[in-house]
């Protein structure tokens with residue numbers, strides 16, 4: 001589930017508060033606003049905000065610095081960002097000395113502020129996750145969602161324990177959704193690096209230049225928007241483990257950079273000329289056949305051999321079907337609690353459906369299917385109809401059985417399933433159902449879109 | 452009958468409006484209709500910055516919404532900003548009925564390049580879907596191919612796709628089918 005961070009904006013100008021709040025809400029944060037320092041302090045006493053944006057110049061008793069000092073007294077952990085105009089930059093620099101984490105000069109460009117917020121929150125998330133996991137590890141060796149009674153998986157977990165305190169690079173292979181990151185975490189948290197950071201980077205999600213600065217950090221002014229020197233994931237993982245997911249997708253340039261880090265344990269920040277040394281264990285993962293990519297000349301062989309010191313292959317879920325009931329039970333319990341819904345279990349029919357399904361998206365798909373089923377579930381127990389989105393792909397091995405439901409409900413489910421398969425695209429869903437768009441509108445109209 | 456309205460704020464040529472309407476009709480199960488263009492609200496202009504306050508434009512669009520509005524998207528040629536940010540491609544009320552999108556920085560001419568109609572069409576559709584997605588409760592998506600991923604410059608607009616990812620799509624479908632238990 002997405003972690004919802006709370007942010008407080010303190011500014012005497014309403015339009016400033018509201019427009020910035022609206023912008024941050026689009027990013028998924030929960031945002032409150034306060035028109036003055038007194039109100040801000042009151043709110044900070046009642047709720048714990050991850051970030052405070054405070055305008056430097058505010059009329060009345062408390063200016064930005066006073067407000068900041070007061071909030072820091074109540075919430076020493078708070079990250080405070082001072083908002084200032086050009087004319088008052090000197091005072092903002094003063095504010096940094098008093099404990100503000102950053103300042104921004106308005107107007108600043110959207111990328112700068114978005115990077116700033118996500119950088120602060122990533123660090124907070126890391127600190128929080130590591131604190132929670134450390135507590136859990138010290139109690140007992142326990143891997144959340146790594147539940148299994150499959151012999152191959154048990155071998156993998158015991159291998160993970162055996163290699164946990166080595167420094168060797170590990171390459172984890174497996175289709176997407178098989179739990180590669182969980183195995184990487186298991187290795188990290190059962191070894192002698194457990195108390196140090198575990199840092200994750202998804203290499204496929206970013207463009208080459210973004211990934212480069214994500215991994216290695218950058219110097220102030222290295223590119224537009226590089227407002228301050230920033231540490232990359234390798235530095236954040238110092239002493240701990242860096243998990244490089246989807247390693248098969250990185251560009252030749254980054255392959256070369258990565259090879260250098262593995263060989264020499266040092267690198268340069270983007271735009272920097274000073275060598276940075278790190279001690280981070282590298283665990284890489286991929287759903288691609290790296291040996292094949294090497295043969296095709298798309299992946300450097302020297303890097304491949306450096307990464308592939310220890311190789312772990314995780315089987316797809318359809319090859320460990322005996323784990324499905326255990327996983328279902330675990331996800332129902334966990335997700336019902338997170339989503340705040342009362343769901344006690346799953347019907348026999350629904351369980352059979354899950355056991356028969358092929359799970360191309362593996363454990364993650366199972367988790368998502370259960371999350372979605374819990375959301376739609378109406379009577380406290382998951383039914384076959386709550387898994388309607390899966391049914392399309394079922395039935396290769398057995399005839400499809402029409403559920404015992406009113407025609408209108410069958411039609412509704414068929415429409416919802418078609419829309420979901422097309423990511424919500426009405427034109428494509430109508431074409432797949434063999435009806436025209438206006439017919440689809442009419443059929444959907446009885447489930448009038450809420451305003 | 453409820454509808455999704457598109458309305459120009461200030462002068463906007465007909466073509467981009469048509470493109471945006473076509474994209475909206477492709478993704479939302481609602482009749483899409485055009486309202487007569489609105490005059491640019493005078494107080495939206497900030498002479499010091501030579502830009503327009505997006506909040507004022509959102510307000511004007513909201514005032515123009517007919518009673519049967521499900522969602523209303525303002526389209527403008529002017530450069531949008533808010534006090535803390537140098538510019539915005541658009542802005543929306545999260546989960547609310549109103550959004551606005553600006554064509555200004557989607558045009559190649561803004562960057563001193565020759566006009567490119569096909570590119571403008573792609574960009575306008577992406578950003579219109581993005582802002583409308585917000586009005587249906589979607590927040591920014593970490594899938595960089597998804598229209599709901601945040602673009603803070605034009606290169607990122609071009610890098611992302613003109614579709615919603617399956618996860619964002621599923622949220623919309625739940626929303627359209629009025630299933631309960633929806634989360635934002």
Ligand SMILES: [Zn+2]
Pocket residue numbers: 026581585591601
């Ligand atoms: Zn957005």
Ligand SMILES: [Zn+2]
Pocket residue numbers: 592593594597598599600615616617618619620
């Ligand atoms: Zn998405």
